[in-house]
Amino acid sequence: MLQEEEDLSLTIAHIVQKLKGSRLYSQLERQAWVSLQKPEIKLESLKEDIKEFFRITGWEKKLQNAVYSELTVFPLPRHPAAPPEHLKEPLVYMRKAQGSWEKRILKSLNSMCTELSIPLARKRPVVEQKELLNKWNEMGTDEPDLSLFRPVYAPKDFLEVLINLRNPNYENGDHLNLRTHLGLIQVPLKVKYISELKDYFIELSLNTGQLGIDDATQVPPELFENEHVRLGQKVLAEQDSAAAQQYVRQGSPTALRAELWALILNVSNQPEDLLYYEQLKSNVIQHDLLVDSLIYKDVKLTASNDDYYFVFEDYLYQVLLCFSRDTSVLGHFAYNSASPPKSYIRGKLGMEDYAVFYPPNGVIPFHGFSMYVAPLCFLYHEPSKLYQIFREMYVRFFFRLHSISSHHSGIVSLCFLFETLLQTHLPQLFYHLREIGAQPLRISFKWMVRAFSGYLATDQLLLLWDRILGYNSLEILAVLAAAVFAFRAVNLMEVTSLAAAEAVLADLSTLKVMPLLQIFLFATVT
Amino acid sequence: MSRVQVPCHIKGAVALQVGDVRTVQGRPGVLVIDVTFPTAGPIELQEITFKNYYTAFLSIRVRQPGSPNKWITCLRDYCLMPNPHNEEGAQDYVSLYKHQMLCDMEKVLELRLILRQPSPLWLNFTLEDLQFFQHGPQSPSSAFTKWLSHPAPYEQPALLLQQALPDPDKVSSEVQQMWMLTEMIRANRTTARIGRFDVSCPAASAFSPLALTWPGLTSSVCVTGGWLL
Numbered sequence: 001m002l003q004e005e006e007d008l009s010l011t012i013a014h015i016v017q018k019l020k021g022s023r024l025y026s027q028l029e030r031q032a033w034v035s036l037q038k039p040e041i042k043l044e045s046l047k048e049d050i051k052e053f054f055r056i057t058g059w060e061k062k063l064q065n066a067v068y069s070e071l072t073v074f075p076l077p078r079h080p081a082a083p084p085e086h087l088k089e090p091l092v093y094m095r096k097a098q099g100s101w102e103k104r105i106l107k108s109l110n111s112m113c114t115e116l117s118i119p120l121a122r123k124r125p126v127v128e129q130k131e132l133l134n135k136w137n138e139m140g141t142d143e144p145d146l147s148l149f150r151p152v153y154a155p156k157d158f159l160e161v162l163i164n165l166r167n168p169n170y171e172n173g174d175h176l177n178l179r180t181h182l183g184l185i186q187v188p189l190k191v192k193y194i195s196e197l198k199d200y201f202i203e204l205s206l207n208t209g210q211l212g213i214d215d216a217t218q219v220p221p222e223l224f225e226n227e228h229v230r231l232g233q234k235v236l237a238e239q240d241s242a243a244a245q246q247y248v249r250q251g252s253p254t255a256l257r258a259e260l261w262a263l264i265l266n267v268s269n270q271p272e273d274l275l276y277y278e279q280l281k282s283n284v285i286q287h288d289l290l291v292d293s294l295i296y297k298d299v300k301l302t303a304s305n306d307d308y309y310f311v312f313e314d315y316l317y318q319v320l321l322c323f324s325r326d327t328s329v330l331g332h333f334a335y336n337s338a339s340p341p342k343s344y345i346r347g348k349l350g351m352e353d354y355a356v357f358y359p360p361n362g363v364i365p366f367h368g369f370s371m372y373v374a375p376l377c378f379l380y381h382e383p384s385k386l387y388q389i390f391r392e393m394y395v396r397f398f399f400r401l402h403s404i405s406s407h408h409s410g411i412v413s414l415c416f417l418f419e420t421l422l423q424t425h426l427p428q429l430f431y432h433l434r435e436i437g438a439q440p441l442r443i444s445f446k447w448m449v450r451a452f453s454g455y456l457a458t459d460q461l462l463l464l465w466d467r468i469l470g471y472n473s474l475e476i477l478a479v480l481a482a483a484v485f486a487f488r489a490v491n492l493m494e495v496t497s498l499a500a501a502e503a504v505l506a507d508l509s510t511l512k513v514m515p516l517l518q519i520f521l522f523a524t525v526t
Numbered sequence: 527m528s529r530v531q532v533p534c535h536i537k538g539a540v541a542l543q544v545g546d547v548r549t550v551q552g553r554p555g556v557l558v559i560d561v562t563f564p565t566a567g568p569i570e571l572q573e574i575t576f577k578n579y580y581t582a583f584l585s586i587r588v589r590q591p592g593s594p595n596k597w598i599t600c601l602r603d604y605c606l607m608p609n610p611h612n613e614e615g616a617q618d619y620v621s622l623y624k625h626q627m628l629c630d631m632e633k634v635l636e637l638r639l640i641l642r643q644p645s646p647l648w649l650n651f652t653l654e655d656l657q658f659f660q661h662g663p664q665s666p667s668s669a670f671t672k673w674l675s676h677p678a679p680y681e682q683p684a685l686l687l688q689q690a691l692p693d694p695d696k697v698s699s700e701v702q703q704m705w706m707l708t709e710m711i712r713a714n715r716t717t718a719r720i721g722r723f724d725v726s727c728p729a730a731s732a733f734s735p736l737a738l739t740w741p742g743l744t745s746s747v748c749v750t751g752g753w754l755l
């Protein structure tokens with residue numbers, strides 16, 4: 001009991017310290033000063049009257065949203081003896097694996113740099129700056145020569161690293177024994193059983209209305225849809241983050257989705273945010289980074305070739321180029337197992353005073369990175385708001401999909417969860433695929449790393465991402481991957497090679513996400 | 527509350543196993559660690575801190591000067607890993623406090639930590655960085671120096687030089703205000719970023735392409751071919 005009280009006061013102190021320097025704090029102070037002129041505020045009961053004033057004018061709600069956002073995103077303060085690396089990742093061997101993976105990426109980037117003799121960063125000449133400023137809204141028409149650039153790594157390279165992940169204290173001999181896992185992932189992480197998943201995803205159950213199922217044309221809207229939309233409008237009127245997060249678990253109406261997501265991520269369009277985006281834009285114009293060419297190449301290879309997203313090519317450049325210069329993203333490395341790479345000014349290798357992070361936000365894009373932004377373009381049309389939403393989603397969710405960590409939403413746990421679900425509920429299918437050399441994870445890994453972006457139809461993808469925001473966890477990606485395999489199980493049982501299995505699962509664009517999830521979680525006989 | 531670390535002597539872990547260690551297959555599931563306090567005599571134990579390494583359950587027994595031949599259990603099967611087969615909790619930092627113990631820890635001569643790991647999956651298990659703490663001294667207000675509590679009698683101000691030395695009374699009142707300002711700023715210290723005044727991306731032509739590195743890694747890496755597109 002005593003310990004819990006101490007933990008609570010430590011958490012409160014931690015959050016207060018975080019919020020004290022934020023814009024919200026100064027706004028609240030200003031509002032409190034302004035309220036002193038109002039007749040309702042009496043000197044005898046000053047504290048209560050001001051609190052009541054905040055409640056009526058909606059400032060208390062804003063503060064609640066900010067506190068909720070802090071609690072959701074940042075992990076609680078750690079044990080005093082634990083070093084900061086422990087907060088990033090508690091297991092030592094995973095930290096080491098992430099470190100050597102980062103070293104590999106770095107080596108690849110360095111070798112590409114020296115081969116092409118391009119500097120990591122350079123200041124643009126004034127003529128070029130003017131040209132870029134004129135072309136800012138149509139950077140997609142630019143056709144620079146990118147043939148010599150290669151993406152730094154692709155998801156399949158990352159999968160190989162995860163397959164070779166081993167715990168040195170774990171008994172897995174080289175030969176197959178009872179302790180070897182039948183799937184590709186060989187680390188015994190904690191994942192939820194299907195009964196725990198059923199409790200966790202209770203709002204997706206068969207007797208609860210869902211958007212994605214109960215808004216189909218055959219279902220009369222009075223049964224669920226109208227009431228749900230009314231409820232959504234009420235939530236937006238209240239401006240309550242926590243309520244929005246709970247609401248979105250049953251899906252979000254298309255008309256309200258943009259505002260609901262902004263409310264959940266606590267992103268508001270203040271003039272300061274617009275100014276910050278403009279500052280990033282001017283950084284892009286003044287300096288040219290090597291990472292920019294990687295981003296160009298990635299967008300050209302992935303999003304521009306996609307039927308749904310090619311129209312947003314210009315937006316993607318505007319967001320991603322600014323993203324790589326945003327140093328506020330460095331804050332998320334406190335709870336990310338990855339570390340940002342450091343670069344040294346020429347001639348001063350190893351001296352900490354001359355070290356900077358490269359790229360400025362510490363994130364090196366890989367093949368397919370731009371697909372994280374592309375679906376958001378359907379919701380937000382203003383580049384600065386689109387940018388903020390993407391940045392929030394990245395530092396809350398997407399970073400876990402490409403770093404090695406034992407977190408329950410990390411990609412290693414998602415892979416392990418997927419394999420466990422498949423083995424438990426479709427043992428025949430799993431055995432058959434394993435026998436023909438088509439380990440299921442090899443096919444579903446690329447879906448999960450991209451959060452299914454580019455594989456599902458956009459409306460289905462947005463329904464899926466509604467649930468990711470609602471449950472604040474990426475586990476639903478693994479459940480959906482298993483559900484897709486369950487859906488196509490009959491066809492998969494007849495294939496005889498990895499290529500044929502991939503062909504069966506090549507096209508997911510006709511799938512409906514919510515019925516698949518419901519059937520897999522609640523209607524499968526186990 | 528303040529706490530002071532107690533120097534202790536930790537004897538190496540002894541595995542308990544049935545049968546002959548050499549001929550029996552399988553690893554021991556129980557380890558015993560003995561801890562004595564040779565310099566401090568019987569201490570009042572406030573807190574125990576350690577880093578777990580794959581131990582699932584912990585029991586603690588103490589020997590007290592009241593009954594030197596009896597071991598009293600003060601913690602029974604405290605769960606460190608909710609599922610012994612999984613990695614959850616396997617490498618966490620843990621603190622155990624006096625109020626969690628079953629008996630009182632006023633005088634402790636010796637401690638015996640009994641570690642259990644029933645799962646056969648793990649090669650080793652132990653507790654690392656064991657530290658023991660007792661109550662620290664009271665707040666430092668007790669030790670007042672004499673010259674603070676007996677202020678010196680009023681002295682005549684020294685003669686001012688005719689040149690531009692400011693009036694000491696005026697300076698001292700302003701210093702008081704400045705001191706208050708610094709105290710306010712220090713109290714408002716925050717971890718939020720200032721935002722607009724961040725340093726922008728530095729002038730870049732000086733970057734050497736060979737100079738990218740990650741801090742603190744010593745492991746060697748082999749780059750396998752073919753993993754670049």
